[in-house]
Amino acid sequence: MKRQIYNCQPGCPIESTLQIISGKWKAVILYHLIKDKVGYFGELHRQIPACSRRMLALQLKELEIDGIVQKTIYPVMPPKTDYRLTEFGETLIPVIGAMANWGEHYNAVAQQEVVKAAQ
Template structure:
């Protein structure tokens, strides 16, 4: 099956949304932050075993730049860093939770493992 390519004009709202949550891990990171609140970098790493440390750092940095999440670095050794969803990022909650619901339905219909 060939994928449909949509020709979104510049400024398309769907394209804008995808630019913020696109990337293999951004939506999953947002899901964990939205459902559990503030997380340390190491906690996110444990919840995303397939995501390399470098990729996690990159995805977090991009979301920080977009204003979707915020972070606090504590001046301790080793460094302690916490991340949370900003009020602006909270506006994505209905989108992320709809993705979760759709994924659960997809998994149950297709016999995939539901976690």
């Protein structure tokens, strides 16, 4: 079951996109799944230590409900679960890539400002 669409201007593409990737950790989770191709719950938690296990599970569940992430549970002990992008989820690769590029640029500019201020 998909979440209810935001009550916004008809056809607002930004709000449609944000409905899927909003949430403090969703874009970060997607970044790691894009980079690593497959993610395991414990591995994702180690990569995003500021995200609680409960919040990580919730954000992954919402991404799964929205058809962005596919969850596979393996029948082994202890249980093993992996997450990967669905074909629909892969359409977000350019969006998350643009966010990563902008973040790298911002980090470089911020670092230059820190160096400038220290001089």
